Amino acid sequence: MAENPSQSSPAITAELCEWVNSLQLADIPDDVVTRTKYLVLDGLGCAIIGSRLPWSETGTRAVLSMESAGSCSVWGWNKKVGPLAAALLNSSFIQAFELDDFHSESPIHSSSVVLPALCALVQHDHSSITDSQFLLAALIGYEVGPRIGFGLWGGDILSRGWHSGAVFGPAAAAAASSKLLGLSVEKIEDAIGIACTQACGLMSAQYGSMVKRMQHGFASRNGLFSAIMASQDYTGIDKVLETPYGGFISTFGNGGTRDPPTTPHRITENLGKNWELQNINVKPYASMAATHGTIDCIRKVQEQHPDVLSDVEAIDEIVVEMSEPAFKKGGWSPKRPVEMTSAQMSAPYAAASQIVDGAVLVGQFTPASLDRDEVWKWVDKIQCVHNTEFNKDKKTMWFQRMTTTFKDQTREKIEVFVEAPRGVKPLLTNEEIREKWKMLTGGIIDVETRDRIEQIVLSLGSGADLAELVELLGRDTEKLRGF
CATH class of the missing domain: 3.30.1330.120 (2-methylcitrate dehydratase PrpD)
Incomplete structure (x- = not known):
């Protein structure tokens, strides 16, 4: 990567990338690892119920009309496409019914960004990816997404009209995908540099458009694309988070309403000590x-x-x-x-x-x-x-x-x-997330498939079968009644 003389310290991007590269499951508290599994389960439940909704069907047929068959499952469709298209569509299914997780201070729907990219990589990359590697990569994605938003005061960017999760999400998907690919620190920085230049999303999408469901999918797809490109030696923007001219924080922070308008130090503050993943909220209601x-x-x-x-x-x-x-x-x-x-x-x-x-x-x-x-x-x-x-x-x-x-x-x-809604204070318990999973998938997939997916997800890190998981997700689902 060529040095840009306009760049300044502190080297926030490098610190983040070094953490992504070095983190191991053994470094992480057990309750954080366990919570990750339940967040994965919730995200997949949202995808299963969302895969055959009318707007999901419209989007899927449009993408299939321009994509050749590939190696990665379109969840609920018994179809396979390339990894980028699969990440885009599967993310749109998680977002299809406003039931998926969110971070209360730094708004991003983490599962819809992280899981589609990682599951696509499992099928696209023919090396031996273990369930422990998958779990660790997911955990990293869940942790990085909200932290990227902290540099922009989280919800402030939402108030200014940006779809915050679509802005924070590409870096999260790139970090998670890079970890799953085993990239070096330098290549992780390339991936995040490629991802951040693709960040975008407008909140006017909420007024009736189908594309509201797909904007986190753009982030998932673009982060996955960035990691794959970096793995093939394609270079990205160096020090993209902290660069003063045209950098991620300086550019998206332009027009910020808080004082100071940006807080980039918070991206890596207490990284690996305070787990923002624990502040991700699981929704009890099917609304924003x-x-x-x-x-x-x-x-x-x-x-x-x-x-x-x-x-x-x-x-x-x-x-x-x-x-x-x-x-x-x-x-x-x-x-x-x-x-x-x-x-x-x-x-x-x-x-x-x-x-x-x-x-x-x-x-x-x-x-x-x-x-x-x-x-x-x-x-x-x-x-x-x-x-x-x-x-x-x-x-x-x-x-x-x-x-x-x-x-x-x-x-x-x-x-x-x-003071705060249920799901934020208090958070839904792990058992409540299991109950939600069963409620969402009832009548959409058969009980045997439902129980097997749950078993695999909750045993991630203990020799779970990833190949079986992605195969089960790819099976045809039933349409939701009334739609």
Whole structure:
């Protein structure tokens, strides 16, 4: 790699790459390793339920129309394509139903970036990749993605209109793929340098587009591409994270609203000591993360005042106060008729679903469910507002307060407050993730296949059969009822 005289220290990229290269499973606490397995299981469950949704089918048919047969499974389709196309499609399946994991401070859907790239490499690379190597590479990807976001204040970039996970994700996929390929420190830096120049994603994709489901797939594909290119001696941008002109942090940090606008030191701060992987949240609801606090506010009202939300005509207004990131991403009200992506990104719609059905899961977003008068009457009653007091720090960004007022002005208003939604505080337990896995895959794959995938994933690092895992994922799945 040629030196660029404009580059400056500290050498954050090099430090990160050295850590990726040297890390071994023996260096990692057992609970972190175990949590990684459950994150993998959750990601695969999201992919299985998402593989045959209408937008997944549209995307798959389009990609298959321009791709030749290859060595890597398209999950749920009994088809094989090249590694890049497989990573792109399989990621879009994980993202297909807004059920996949996210990091609460540094927004990225890690499984959708990491797992498709690694599983494609297992089938594309004909060397002997062990389950321990796969587990370690996945762990690295889960850890690196949020940390890349820390250099840009995490959610701040989301508030500015970037799809944060699609920006942070290429480096995470490149780091994980590089580890699985056994690349040297120098080649890992090449891979991350190639990956970071492909980072992009616009949050306007949330307003009804199919491409919202695929943007993390661009990150997974591009990170995988970068590692494969680096393995073949193709060089990338040297010191890409810290370079002052045209570097990743300096460029994406341009226009940052925080003081200072970027914090690149946080990318490697306490690396290998504090595990950000432990702060990855698994979703209990099938909607965008910023809507979860709103759902939990509704649940509080339903639990504390069981009859209050039984009559929409008695309600004057429900006002939800949110932080800026939550408000910008989820505080808007969709118009009828609504497409599923938009409904899942809207806090008023998610809240209305909780009021009517007592749930915000798969059944609330079928075409028939999206067109119900009783839901839309509640959507019209709910207004989200930005509370600047909730912008102070990473803790307050999850705060939501809901106030319900009545047409009968003699009735006392009802106010509830949620510090953080379920899945963030507290995190879902490993056993709850297993329950979610079984719920998601029920009726989509047979019980024998479901139990075998679970067994393989939870025994990663103990001689699990990766070849069988990727073969099972490639089998045909059933379509989700109602879609």
